[in-house]
Amino acid sequence: MxxxxxxxxxxxxxxxxxxxLNASGVPVIRLDPADLTASAALSGExxxxxxRGHLSSGGRLVSMSGLRSVWVRRPGTxxxxxxxxxxxxxxxxxxxxxxxxRGCGARWMNxxxxxxxxxxxxxxxxxAQHSGLPVPATLITTFPRAARAFAExxxxxxxxxxxxxxxxxPPRAVPTSRVAPGTDFDAVAYGPTLLQRRIAKRADVxxxxxxxxxxxxRKATPADADPDHVDVRFAPSGTPWExxxxxxxxxxxxxxxxxxxxxxxxxxxxxxxADGTWWFLECNQSGQFGFVEVETGQPISLTIAQxxxxxxxxxxxxxxxxxxxxx
Amino acid sequence: MxxxxxxxxxxxxxxxxxxxLNASGVPVIRLDPADLTASAALSGExxxxxxRGHLSSGGRLVSMSGLRSVWVRRPGTxxxxxxxxxxxxxxxxxxxxxxxxRGCGARWMNxxxxxxxxxxxxxxxxxAQHSGLPVPATLITTFPRAARAFAExxxxxxxxxxxxxxxxxPPRAVPTSRVAPGTDFDAVAYGPTLLQRRIAKRADVxxxxxxxxxxxxRKATPADADPDHVDVRFAPSGTPWExxxxxxxxxxxxxxxxxxxxxxxxxxxxxxxADGTWWFLECNQSGQFGFVEVETGQPISLTIAQxxxxxxxxxxxxxxxxxxxxx
Numbered sequence: 123m124x125x126x127x128x129x130x131x132x133x134x135x136x137x138x139x140x141x142x143l144n145a146s147g148v149p150v151i152r153l154d155p156a157d158l159t160a161s162a163a164l165s166g167e168x169x170x171x172x173x174r175g176h177l178s179s180g181g182r183l184v185s186m187s188g189l190r191s192v193w194v195r196r197p198g199t200x201x202x203x204x205x206x207x208x209x210x211x212x213x214x215x216x217x218x219x220x221x222x223x224r225g226c227g228a229r230w231m232n233x234x235x236x237x238x239x240x241x242x243x244x245x246x247x248x249x250a251q252h253s254g255l256p257v258p259a260t261l262i263t264t265f266p267r268a269a270r271a272f273a274e275x276x277x278x279x280x281x282x283x284x285x286x287x288x289x290x291x292p293p294r295a296v297p298t299s300r301v302a303p304g305t306d307f308d309a310v311a312y313g314p315t316l317l318q319r320r321i322a323k324r325a326d327v328x329x330x331x332x333x334x335x336x337x338x339x340r341k342a343t344p345a346d347a348d349p350d351h352v353d354v355r356f357a358p359s360g361t362p363w364e365x366x367x368x369x370x371x372x373x374x375x376x377x378x379x380x381x382x383x384x385x386x387x388x389x390x391x392x393x394x395x396a397d398g399t400w401w402f403l404e405c406n407q408s409g410q411f412g413f414v415e416v417e418t419g420q421p422i423s424l425t426i427a428q429x430x431x432x433x434x435x436x437x438x439x440x441x442x443x444x445x446x447x448x449x
Numbered sequence: 450m451x452x453x454x455x456x457x458x459x460x461x462x463x464x465x466x467x468x469x470l471n472a473s474g475v476p477v478i479r480l481d482p483a484d485l486t487a488s489a490a491l492s493g494e495x496x497x498x499x500x501r502g503h504l505s506s507g508g509r510l511v512s513m514s515g516l517r518s519v520w521v522r523r524p525g526t527x528x529x530x531x532x533x534x535x536x537x538x539x540x541x542x543x544x545x546x547x548x549x550x551r552g553c554g555a556r557w558m559n560x561x562x563x564x565x566x567x568x569x570x571x572x573x574x575x576x577a578q579h580s581g582l583p584v585p586a587t588l589i590t591t592f593p594r595a596a597r598a599f600a601e602x603x604x605x606x607x608x609x610x611x612x613x614x615x616x617x618x619p620p621r622a623v624p625t626s627r628v629a630p631g632t633d634f635d636a637v638a639y640g641p642t643l644l645q646r647r648i649a650k651r652a653d654v655x656x657x658x659x660x661x662x663x664x665x666x667r668k669a670t671p672a673d674a675d676p677d678h679v680d681v682r683f684a685p686s687g688t689p690w691e692x693x694x695x696x697x698x699x700x701x702x703x704x705x706x707x708x709x710x711x712x713x714x715x716x717x718x719x720x721x722x723a724d725g726t727w728w729f730l731e732c733n734q735s736g737q738f739g740f741v742e743v744e745t746g747q748p749i750s751l752t753i754a755q756x757x758x759x760x761x762x763x764x765x766x767x768x769x770x771x772x773x774x775x776x
Contacts, residue, residue: 225575248552
């Protein structure tokens with residue numbers, strides 16, 4: 123039973139996981155959808171009520187019924203490196219590859235449809251509320267008067283993009299920024315704007331969930347930190363990421379979140395306030411984890427390898443095309 | 450409780466449904482995502498564990514908690530008609546609109562994530578097999594030798610696109626065509642190819658599913674029809690669409706399909722062979738129904754209006770971000 127990893131050739135984070143899979147003798151096949159139809163190939167046959175599928179990549183051929191899990195890491199655009207790339211070929215290749223894999227019965231990290239839904243930040247905020255996670259007061263709006271009223275109730279605000287990243291090649295993250303007092307909100311009418319109560323934080327928390335394993339890391343905010351440096355990704359880094367225990371009630375809420383979201387992997391970002399409350403900022407279903415593992419020594423890549431490589435039964439309901447909550 | 454219809458201004462099929470909703474006094478709001486952020490606006494607030502959302506379109510303002518259902522008809526590209534359109538604005542607007550609506554608790558026709566999965570033809574074929582529908586022998590492949598072997602086993606084949614439609618503006622359908630004997634399959638290596646055993650058909654069947662209502666129409670193939678005219682959409686039309694009873698076993702399989710696919714609406718295409726067997730060709734989750742209603746007089750738009758307008762409880766699990774099979 124093989125693990126399929128959908129990612130590009132240069133992906134050191136995937137390499138970290140592959141090392142563990144190799145060490146435990148689990149067969150791995152790596153396929154970049156961009157290599158369809160050059161060095162990667164696919165085939166699926168539906169005859170007499172049965173299905174037989176095959177994938178080939180880097181000279182190796184595997185049966186789809188022999189896939190125990192699929193890790194959607196950093197797949198390229200399907201057929202992007204084909205001899206004659208086109209939007210049509212990309213669409214045909216995407217539908218073929220993901221359509222065949224959706225029906226093959228392997229466990230997904232993450233299921234593509236669940237992942238698509240989980241990327242929506244408004245849905246994340248609502249789902250976090252329902253899961254019992256503390257969510258900072260947030261407004262997403264194109265109404266200037268709604269923005270003004272919100273800023274009166276919550277004068278200390280940050281602004282951030284709704285979708286998270288600029289749709290560019292390579293994608294560029296937009297930092298979260300403080301909203302200056304007396305800001306004119308007229309321009310809100312020209313594009314949805316996400317305003318959120320700023321958490322006066324004493325630490326950033328990254329909680330990585332793999333199956334039912336929770337691994338949290340904490341990065342203390344230096345006492346002399348500039349309060350305008352809201353976004354940990356762009357702030358000067360004086361303190362390290364360190365492992366931290368997950369409070370039991372929060373762990374329960376996080377498990378409720380990933381079960382409801384049907385995710386096998388999620389990278390949660392929290393802001394810890396002066397009372398020690400962890401405020402939900404987002405859950406990135408494809409979030410990076412290499413930097414946390416390197417700084418904390420937490421066995422994230424090993425845990426992912428164990429989840430992917432676990433023999434266990436394939437999902438019967440998945441084979442049936444039905445979704446089931448990820449165990 | 451209002452029905453939200455996501456579609457463009459000119460959509461006579463939507464108009465047919467709106468007539469019925471108006472007649473029964475159900476409030477309707479029509480919104481084209483392309484009108485964000487010009488004549489359409491949105492707002493959603495997450496405060497103290499609760500959510501309040503609003504939409505405005507054509508000068509009307511509705512609360513999202515007052516939406517009983519959302520009909521995803523023919524929505525435009527978000528923010529396409531904004532004063533300064535951009536890929537970034539489209540992404541922000543799409544995430545905002547569909548993210549807020551995903552968490553608002555209304556019933557969907559169709560749920561966007563279920564719809565995304567249901568568009569994959571390979572997944573459709575596998576799901577149809579599992580649901581007990583007869584599926585013609587089909588191969589999707591980039592291996593020329595697999596295509597050759599398949600053509601030896603099934604000499605009478607048709608070829609059609611995997612993704613269904615050319616990714617163009619306006620989208621252009623590619624007709625299903627017969628494969629000539631002795632075809633050279635070398636070019637299969639350059640793009641996924643869908644080959645399917647040709648059903649020598651005596652009729653085309655269009656089965657429209659709305660909730661738990663099944664409405665089937667049949668178009669007899671004229672005795673003197675050219676067997677090269679495989680695709681009913683492009684064949685000369687000598688015979689009309691006429692209502693037809695759905696065989697009970699097939700009805701059961703179709704219900705299993707839509708329940709498993711979590712669809713509230715689906716347009717199934719079948720080919721009826723000389724034995725009367727209905728062979729599954731595809732299920733289009735956004736398929737047109739106007740032409741069938743006009744020719745057969747079947748109350749499809751009325752049934753859709755009834756589904757959308759039904760007071761019934763909102764989906765508790767949907768509000769929770771969880772999917773539930775469509776009743």
